Amino acid sequence: MPPEAPAGLRGTVLVAGVGLLGTSVGLALSRAGVDVRLSDPQPEHVRTASGLGAGRPAGEGDPHPCLVVVACPPALLGEVVAAHLRAHPEAVVTDVGSVKSAPLVDVAARVPDVADGRRYVGSHPMAGSERSGPLAATASLFEGRPWAVTPHARSAPEAVETVEALAAACGAITVRMTPDEHDRAVARTSHLPHLMAVLTAGRLAGAPAEQLALSGQGVRDVTRVAGGDPALWRQIVAANAGALTELLREVRTDLDGLLAAVETGAPLEPLLEAGRAGVAAIPGKHGGTPTPVAPVYVAVPDHPGELARLFADAGEIGVNIEDVRIDHDPGRPVGLVELAVRDSHAEVLRSALESRGWTVHR
């Protein structure tokens, strides 16, 4: 017997758009006992998502939904949300798009009826986007992650509660903020870093191979996200142009100062110190204050089974590993593995690994 659907989601939920996010919402809600229907402009995506257990294909004669979750490309959000507000005059409608203010303006323009607008509450789960499509979906995508819920001035309290019930049913942690606050937050923590990675990576395209031969882990980390889908990112940037413009202008001011300092030999410390403070300001694992961690470097032969042996030994030693990094420098038959552990555990782990025959770099 399936579990009883959570309070607030006792009716049917329609998921409109079954890519990575929509299908994952369907999987999580179905697992929670909710009656889910799925729609998408691409019928094969509906078949796939339904086959995975995300819900039943939407059709004629379906019960009226209590909630519609719109999970379509950013540029279409306003149009699709408005269409569902009109098509389902009793339903709460939300969306899971990466920006919140521009779609709200679009919805408001398309839905002049104040009563209809009350039923719309935007939201944004902070879940991975390296992959796409229903096959990449998973019921646990949102577990423990922040899910921004962004009511507008006229959103009905009951509609906000329904959307918060959705986030809770998916295992996420609700963070309530206004659409503007949300957009400023993701401009700073996601969209600006993405564009800075793009600008950095742009200097590598077409560079001489002998220059790129000196690439280390640093440049790989700084540029990784710039490998993301240009079509998606064009839409995200366009939809959050206001908040991004402000930050990009601040960066240009800093860049001008940096250029002048490099050219004239003026002190760089204030800028470098601000960067260091920024890194320290990012909240730690599990949302708390960052745990002070220390690196333990271990030489590991680059073939199957060796990492297993290392982690088995670390596990037996009883030290929790907070993070792992494998060094990718060219030409090393032996990899250097960096294990990040609590400060106070680092020396214990080093000694214990050495006594088990590992080469630990001190």
Added chain:
Amino acid sequence: MPPEAPAGLRGTVLVAGVGLLGTSVGLALSRAGVDVRLSDPQPEHVRTASGLGAGRPAGEGDPHPCLVVVACPPALLGEVVAAHLRAHPEAVVTDVGSVKSAPLVDVAARVPDVADGRRYVGSHPMAGSERSGPLAATASLFEGRPWAVTPHARSAPEAVETVEALAAACGAITVRMTPDEHDRAVARTSHLPHLMAVLTAGRLAGAPAEQLALSGQGVRDVTRVAGGDPALWRQIVAANAGALTELLREVRTDLDGLLAAVETGAPLEPLLEAGRAGVAAIPGKHGGTPTPVAPVYVAVPDHPGELARLFADAGEIGVNIEDVRIDHDPGRPVGLVELAVRDSHAEVLRSALESRGWTVHR
């Protein structure tokens, strides 16, 4: 009995400056059977390095060195190299600094004797810098890593050979380039990415906590290197100002274009595509063409032993893991571990892990 010293290093090698790099050079050369002497303005560093086995403290009555390896802070390089060229009129002198052109100009100005200048050949091992001091040193720091050897126009061929023997004795792979080529290469692959990370992280310092609560893995990766030592980076940037200025101007041009495009809604694809091409241009593990890898996502409880179990299973399955990433999003009691494996092995690993009871995110 120690091994016989490699050809080209049969005399005494003096390491001047025993921080991370100098001490690691001493350890590697001593292991290779070379007679190593150590000096440093801080006598306790010499005692530490010598105690670790990096060589004997330099003193009166030492044999004349055949090679002096200068490993001091970037701003002092020219002065210290020149002093050793004068003090040891038969020795080859090299350094391991992060930039090569500015110190060369400095050396040339201080050593007007052409015959003396012939004995100087700059070099730069591409080895980690997150840690510092002799205690962080290891004989295997340079194993399999690129080591740029940067002769100038008047360097004697025998002197170049001696420095290449040094790199080889440390287990590194020599990459010969001119000082200018080297500085342009590291400006692009190391110094510019560092400054872009600093500018990005600078936008986080002092940001409201509720905005930072939405931080994900992307911003962590982009900004990580900005946590590095400001005093060191000020010197590196100052010493490579020429090459960096050129790249920073290119970035400003791109940034101006980006800002204009964001403000006017012009197409961003060319810029985003250039970034993607840049990420793809970074050479792969072990210096070859990048191996096409695919991610396998596994849910792992956040306590000791679970990662060990995962890697043990992956090892038994026989799939080599190219990279690991642990997801740090706030509030997750279960971590999401991303295993990067060869494209063709991903599905094998997913199925086999599932059959062993792991939750694999598809």
